[in-house]
Amino acid sequence: MKHTLAVLVENKPGVLTHISGLISRRAFNIESIAAGYTEEPDTTRITIVVEGNEIEQEQVVNQLSKLIDVIKISDLTAVESIQRELALIKVKASAATRSDIINIVEIFRASIVDVNRETMVIELSGDETKIDALCQVLEDDHGIIEIVRTGKIALSRGPVPAKDQ
Amino acid sequence: MRMTGAEAIIESLKNENVDVVFGYPGGAVLTLYDALYQADFRHILTKHEQGSVHAADGYARATGKVGVVIATSGPGATNLITGIATAYMDSIPLVAITGQVSVPLIGRDSFQEADIRGITTPITKHNYLVKKVEDLPGALKEAFHIARTGRPGPVVVDIAKDVFAASFDYQYPNEVKLRGYRPMCEGDSGMIDKVFAEMKLARKPLIFVGGGVNLSDSSEELKALIEQSGFPVISTLMGLGCVPNEHPQFLGMVGMHGTYAANMATTECDLLIGIGVRFDDRVTGLLSEFAAKAKIIHFDIDPAEINKNVLAHLRVVGDMRWSIPALSQQVKNVSADLTEQVRPWLEKVRNWHQEKPLTYEQGSDVVMPQAVVEKVSQLTQGDAVIVTDVGQHQMWVAQFYGFKNPRSLLTSGGLGTMGYGLPAALGAQCSLPDRPVILFVGDGGIMMNCQELAAVAEYNFPVKVLIFNNQCLGMVAQWQRMFYGGRYSHTSLKGSTTDFVKLAEAMGVAGLRVTKPEELEKVLEQALAIPGPVVVDIRIPEVLDVLPMVPAGACLDQMMMGGTEE
Numbered sequence: 001m002k003h004t005l006a007v008l009v010e011n012k013p014g015v016l017t018h019i020s021g022l023i024s025r026r027a028f029n030i031e032s033i034a035a036g037y038t039e040e041p042d043t044t045r046i047t048i049v050v051e052g053n054e055i056e057q058e059q060v061v062n063q064l065s066k067l068i069d070v071i072k073i074s075d076l077t078a079v080e081s082i083q084r085e086l087a088l089i090k091v092k093a094s095a096a097t098r099s100d101i102i103n104i105v106e107i108f109r110a111s112i113v114d115v116n117r118e119t120m121v122i123e124l125s126g127d128e129t130k131i132d133a134l135c136q137v138l139e140d141d142h143g144i145i146e147i148v149r150t151g152k153i154a155l156s157r158g159p160v161p162a163k164d165q
Numbered sequence: 166m167r168m169t170g171a172e173a174i175i176e177s178l179k180n181e182n183v184d185v186v187f188g189y190p191g192g193a194v195l196t197l198y199d200a201l202y203q204a205d206f207r208h209i210l211t212k213h214e215q216g217s218v219h220a221a222d223g224y225a226r227a228t229g230k231v232g233v234v235i236a237t238s239g240p241g242a243t244n245l246i247t248g249i250a251t252a253y254m255d256s257i258p259l260v261a262i263t264g265q266v267s268v269p270l271i272g273r274d275s276f277q278e279a280d281i282r283g284i285t286t287p288i289t290k291h292n293y294l295v296k297k298v299e300d301l302p303g304a305l306k307e308a309f310h311i312a313r314t315g316r317p318g319p320v321v322v323d324i325a326k327d328v329f330a331a332s333f334d335y336q337y338p339n340e341v342k343l344r345g346y347r348p349m350c351e352g353d354s355g356m357i358d359k360v361f362a363e364m365k366l367a368r369k370p371l372i373f374v375g376g377g378v379n380l381s382d383s384s385e386e387l388k389a390l391i392e393q394s395g396f397p398v399i400s401t402l403m404g405l406g407c408v409p410n411e412h413p414q415f416l417g418m419v420g421m422h423g424t425y426a427a428n429m430a431t432t433e434c435d436l437l438i439g440i441g442v443r444f445d446d447r448v449t450g451l452l453s454e455f456a457a458k459a460k461i462i463h464f465d466i467d468p469a470e471i472n473k474n475v476l477a478h479l480r481v482v483g484d485m486r487w488s489i490p491a492l493s494q495q496v497k498n499v500s501a502d503l504t505e506q507v508r509p510w511l512e513k514v515r516n517w518h519q520e521k522p523l524t525y526e527q528g529s530d531v532v533m534p535q536a537v538v539e540k541v542s543q544l545t546q547g548d549a550v551i552v553t554d555v556g557q558h559q560m561w562v563a564q565f566y567g568f569k570n571p572r573s574l575l576t577s578g579g580l581g582t583m584g585y586g587l588p589a590a591l592g593a594q595c596s597l598p599d600r601p602v603i604l605f606v607g608d609g610g611i612m613m614n615c616q617e618l619a620a621v622a623e624y625n626f627p628v629k630v631l632i633f634n635n636q637c638l639g640m641v642a643q644w645q646r647m648f649y650g651g652r653y654s655h656t657s658l659k660g661s662t663t664d665f666v667k668l669a670e671a672m673g674v675a676g677l678r679v680t681k682p683e684e685l686e687k688v689l690e691q692a693l694a695i696p697g698p699v700v701v702d703i704r705i706p707e708v709l710d711v712l713p714m715v716p717a718g719a720c721l722d723q724m725m726m727g728g729t730e731e
Contacts, residue, residue: 010344018286022287
């Protein structure tokens with residue numbers, strides 16, 4: 001089963017190295033990892049999606065918690081949460097195919113952020129399956145040149161922040 | 166107070182009550198060494214940085230204090246790696262201060278530059294790179310705090326060369342503020358109640374102690390618990406000494422080279438109470454069959470140890486100085502009932518221990534290594550600080566010395582580092598000048614770091630170095646004999662031209678030799694009577710196995726016993 005963890009860490013140099021190093025040496029199965037600073041400038045929030053059973057998931061949380069710079073970990077799988085990922089997709093687009101791409105983009109509520117004579121860049125945020133679906137259509141009908149995805153970020157519903165959970 | 170970064174380090178060491186540092190100078194730490202010189206701070210110069218770090222580790226294990234080691238950037242720092250990893254695996258509190266190239270040179274592949282923070286990340290509890298002198302006092306304060314509290318461990322503080330020379334207003338922080346580090350002292354007392362309830366239900370319980378009891382200095386509290394409960398006790402290698410070997414409830418070491426009784430009791434027990442253990446593969450054998458009939462209770466200060474290797478039915482997370490007395494408090498009220506309830510089981514396991522004790526063939530014309538260990542135990546009344554290297558001799562010492570006191574066996578248990586013994590003995594003797602410190606080492610291991618004989622001689626540390634010379638790499642050869650068809654690939658040292666007596670003498674250490682059993686006692690007495698360091702080259706048979714042995718990955722009850730019983 002997949003678990004989405006919100007990991008609050010000190011915003012200091014070397015913290016990401018400590019975290020990625022731990023994940024690789026303990027051979028944890030990590031699906032995605034996304035980091036950015038938060039409402040408190042000295043805190044970075046890392047969203048980690050980990051695959052594994054309950055015991056494996058407990059080990060990930062316990063081992064990460066041991067890192068001195070890890071302040072708090074909360075498992076957002078256990079609570080109601082909003083989960084999103086952002087993707088930028090560069091797709092082949094000629095004058096002839098542009099309108100079809102625009103239709104697809106509208107259906108997915110994505111947006112076009114760049115156009116030139118041969119390509120378009122599409123921005124989409126949503127859950128993983130939605131992004132996968134858009135990519136599939138674009139690849140089959142038009143051809144994708146490159147994709148970048150942020151990895152999942154997540155926030156719990158309701159008033160309680162992860163740091164207080 | 167206005168001072169340089171280097172002077173601030175000395176002041177910080179004094180604030181942390183550090184009385185000695187081990188180290189080796191070099192370019193990046195010149196300014197720090199200048200400050201050490203001017204402050205007349207006690208510094209032990211080893212012959213190699215690896216010697217320094219193992220010495221600091223030996224010092225820490227023997228005293229429970231934080232060991233401090235200093236090395237220069239690049240190769241100086243990378244020479245610490247094996248020692249830091251050794252300390253990490255055995256949870257030993259160390260602070261390693263390393264020089265780094267100057268801030269403007271970092272990241273440019275400068276002379277003697279290595280990314281020591283990156284390199285040590287997987288083998289430290291925490292590490293720092295200090296690039297601003299203002300950050301130095303805080304980093305050192307945190308480093309010592311992190312090294313010694315909670316589950317202890319090594320911390321590296323890498324300091325850029327220009328930071329040592331920079332001036333600033335020094336003030337040592339009174340307290341540390343670490344949002345992500347709050348080691349748990351007192352845990353959930355409700356769990357203690359549950360453990361107590363299980364103890365009352367158990368008919369075949371077993372207490373299983375490890376290095377955590379030694380590290381937390383709670384052997385007295387443990388002894389009370391053991392005696393109140395009447396439960397039999399087994400130990401890991403790292404737990405030896407925290408229950409006296411002759412204690413009537415003690416069954417010895419468990420695991421690959423454990424006693425028959427300890428391994429059988431583990432297999433048969435219905436309740437296993439692990440205290441400060443981490444269920445290492447050398448202990449458990451085949452994990453799925455380990456204590457398969459038992460409910461497992463796990464006491465540890467580190468929550469990440471719970472369910473890492475073995476699934477625990479109950480967990481007690483917290484400092485043993487809290488958890489053991491808390492349990493003991495309840496147990497003492499029903500002491501008589503509990504003792505009565507487990508008496509048949511205790512008798513059964515004690516019978517196993519008496520019927521199949523640790524044994525070895527007595528050689529009439531050869532010196533048996535087990536006999537040497539027993540003789541040393543007798544001559545020192547089991548009261549010496551014993552240091553070992555790694556291999557067959559390490560297991561014979563664990564089996565036959567008969568440890569009485571906590572912190573009296575200093576050995577690289579987790580990492581199994583050959584070359585650890587001699588410098589660790591140096592560090593232990595430095596901290597305990599009046600205690601006998603005896604090193605057991607093989608003829609293979611002594612050559613890894615034998616340069617420290619010179620350091621031992623120059624400081625006149627009276628370490629007794631007993632070399633078990635079997636002219637081979639004994640433990641590897643044993644595996645080759647048992648599992649590789651006797652093909653002794655590169656484990657024979659028969660071609661060795663090294664004369665250990667002359668090697669010792671060349672470095673200023675007295676050298677003695679034992680080749681016949683009748684010489685043993687006299688030479689050992691002579692060695693112990695010499696006030697300075699001594700090397701004794703003890704010739705033992707080449708083909709000897711450490712037994713009993715549970716082959717790697719087998720069940721604990723599948724021991725090869727060998728010896729006189731077959």
